[in-house]
Amino acid sequence: MPELSNRPERPRVLSGMRPTGKLHLGNYMGALANWVKLQNDPAAQYECYFFIADWHALTTDYADPAQITQNIKDVLFDYLAAGLDPVKSVLFLQSRVPQHAELFLALGMISPLGWLERVPSYKEMQENLTTRDLTTFGFLGYPVLMAADILLYQPHFVPVGQDQQAHVELTRELARRFNQFYRLEGREVLPEPKSLLTPSPKLPGTDGRKMSKSYGNTILLSDLEPVVRQKLKTMVTDPARQRRTDPGDPDKCPVGDLHKVFSTAETMAKVCEGCRTAGIGCIECKGWAADGLLRVLGPIQERRAAITESAAIEILEEGSRRAAQRAEQTMVEVREAMKMLLSTVRSRAM
Ligand code: TRP
Ligand code: SF4
Numbered sequence: 001m002p003e004l005s006n007r008p009e010r011p012r013v014l015s016g017m018r019p020t021g022k023l024h025l026g027n028y029m030g031a032l033a034n035w036v037k038l039q040n041d042p043a044a045q046y047e048c049y050f051f052i053a054d055w056h057a058l059t060t061d062y063a064d065p066a067q068i069t070q071n072i073k074d075v076l077f078d079y080l081a082a083g084l085d086p087v088k089s090v091l092f093l094q095s096r097v098p099q100h101a102e103l104f105l106a107l108g109m110i111s112p113l114g115w116l117e118r119v120p121s122y123k124e125m126q127e128n129l130t131t132r133d134l135t136t137f138g139f140l141g142y143p144v145l146m147a148a149d150i151l152l153y154q155p156h157f158v159p160v161g162q163d164q165q166a167h168v169e170l171t172r173e174l175a176r177r178f179n180q181f182y183r184l185e186g187r188e189v190l191p192e193p194k195s196l197l198t199p200s201p202k203l204p205g206t207d208g209r210k211m212s213k214s215y216g217n218t219i220l221l222s223d224l225e226p227v228v229r230q231k232l233k234t235m236v237t238d239p240a241r242q243r244r245t246d247p248g249d250p251d252k253c254p255v256g257d258l259h260k261v262f263s264t265a266e267t268m269a270k271v272c273e274g275c276r277t278a279g280i281g282c283i284e285c286k287g288w289a290a291d292g293l294l295r296v297l298g299p300i301q302e303r304r305a306a307i308t309e310s311a312a313i314e315i316l317e318e319g320s321r322r323a324a325q326r327a328e329q330t331m332v333e334v335r336e337a338m339k340m341l342l343s344t345v346r347s348r349a350m
Pocket of ligand 2: 237238241248249250253254255256271274275280281282283285286
């Protein structure tokens with residue numbers, strides 16, 4: 001990786017989410033929990049940037065943006081409740097940092113259409129979201145905007161789930177292409193970041209399919225105890241256990257999968273034994289699963305209760321100011337490399 005004069009010692013990490021509304025346990029296990037771990041890693045001392053990709057929401061919801069403001073607040077509360085700490089991480093809103101739009105424009109100039117049309121999620125989402133017209137420039141450009149989000153902070157690592165890997169790969173290809181066309185005093189301006197694949201356990205929703213907002217099968221980070229217990233009660237189980245006396249198999253049961261992620265070894269042993277011998281009922285077993293979930297949700301909900309909306313918004317505004325400063329450092333180099341500055345004197349507007 002090329003050395004940059006403004007590259008500090010600490011390795012930088014950047015990631016974000018689209019504001020889709022209240023986050024669920026799948027979002028937490030698949031992304032947020034890992035971000036918090038990176039933020040708190042005492043050995044690595046990462047410089048962390050985590051953001052809410054509100055412009056990305058427009059790529060699919062451009063015709064009906066009414067929900068976006070509330071969704072931003074919901075995600076922000078979930079970020080803070082999950083343990084992202086504005087003292088340790090820069091938490092910001094994409095649309096408050098206009099440099100994202102500027103770098104998006106610049107990268108757009110060098111993005112071959114073929115690369116964008118080949119991104120797997122492009123055709124997939126067009127086929128799935130048939131209620132919306134996604135034959136737009138903005139939707140095709142989604143991965144370019146994401147590349148801009150990332151490269152703007154010259155990060156070393158981008159923690160993402162499997163579903164975003166292809167986007168980070170395209171980001172690396174765009175960085176390489178940029179660096180071939182433009183250099184600054186012979187050196188590269190946009191280093192290629194590496195994706196940090198988040199190891200995510202299989203987390204089923206209440207209907208047994210992957211937990212996902214679009215399936216309506218989620219357990220939210222903000223669901224209180226009675227709601228969590230109720231959702232588990234209606235959760236599907238091993239179909240072999242029709243009657244209380246039928247033995248079952250936790251390996252074939254979505255509740256069993258939850259136990260594997262959230263329960264202690266002792267509980268797990270009780271579940272395996274009791275389920276396979278029909279010694280326990282599913283109601284009892286689900287109660288134990290709920291206990292395990294609530295152990296994770298408890299601290300999250302305690303933190304949430306201590307946050308006011310005005311404090312949360314102030315955190316996002318302040319984070320966005322800091323992010324914009326860092327982003328501007330990169331853009332000064334980008335503009336100069338692309339010969340977009342009249343003056344050869346660098347205007348480091350810090
Ligand atoms: N595409 C990501 C998602 O749907 C959100 C996102 C936008 C993102 N820009 C990013 C993630 C930059 C990581 C880095 O979840
Ligand atoms: Fe699933 Fe537990 Fe019922 Fe077994 S006892 S089928 S693991 S809910």
